[in-house]
Amino acid sequence: MQVTYQHLSQKSIGQVVTEHPELVKVFMEYEIDFCCGGDRSLEEAVRRDTDEIEALKEAVTVALAHAFQVPMNGRNIKLSSLSDAELIDKIINTHHAYLRGVLPEVSTLLFKLLNVHGTAHPELFEVHHIFGGLKTELESHMIKEEKQLFPALLNKQDGLADLIGVLEAEHDGAGDALHKLTEITDHFKVPKDGCKTYELAYAKLKELVADMYMHVHTENNILFKRV
Ligand SMILES: [Fe+2]
Ligand SMILES: [Fe+2]
Structure with missing residues (x-):
């Protein structure tokens, strides 16, 4: 059917x-x-x-x-058909590895943008500020997952509900930040007077939003649901 x-x-x-x-x-x-x-x-x-x-x-x-x-x-591939270990491996080697590269890269680009276009486009101050917070949060979030939750999951430890609650709340926080960034930039639309750096920064941000959707989906809706 x-x-x-x-x-x-x-x-x-x-x-x-x-x-x-x-x-x-x-x-x-x-x-x-x-x-x-x-x-x-x-x-x-x-x-x-x-x-x-x-x-x-x-x-x-x-x-x-x-x-x-x-x-x-x-x-x-259906993520739900992967074992816990395969799923964790995939999260670390695709989504976390990607974030470790792209977060500092976008951070540098946004600082450049602010310097050159901040006066003409004051929303860049907010973009820079929100992204800075998101970057800091995601860096510590990934460490909590890699050093605390994932090893505990693989060892089949009990009592992980509190930690998962914290991590899910952090996902919500990151989701809010990404929604705000999407809104402020009018869906990452580069203004007419935007330069190559503008294009690159917004293209990378847009890609980051898409990657975070799959990343958080894999954790919230698949991996965490198994606990
Ligand atoms: Fe993660
Ligand atoms: Fe996460």
Whole structure:
């Protein structure tokens, strides 16, 4: 049977993405939050996050039908089929490694931008400030995961609920910061007088938002749910 939007509407959106990774692209395009807001039903998430509900439903149904006809290749592996160790390995080697490289890089770019364009574009002060906070938070967050939670998970330790609660709250904080950055920059639109650095900084920020969606989804909706 072919699955459609209606079949999934009452499931949590985190679960929907776990079962149908082909929908990630659609949700990203319509800015439906499936990572921090992953416990909401698909219907509720859609109602809250977008005005283009009919267009989104159509896009979901098309993506589902396409995946049904053309079996997914290795690129769309189901994260839920990975073991805890494989999932942790993937988080560290893709998302954490990516952040370790990109956070200092974007930080340097934003400081340059502020210096050159801050007077003409005062919103850059806020972008610089919010990103600085996000960078600091994410750096300590990754250490907590790598040194505390992940080893404890692999050792099947009990009593991890408090630590997971802290980490989930930090995901929410990071999600808020990313939403604010998206809003302030009007979805990372480079102004007409923007230079190459402007383009590069905003392109990297946009990519970071997308990576964080998958990162937090993998942790909140898949790995943490196993505890
Ligand atoms: Fe992480
Ligand atoms: Fe995390």
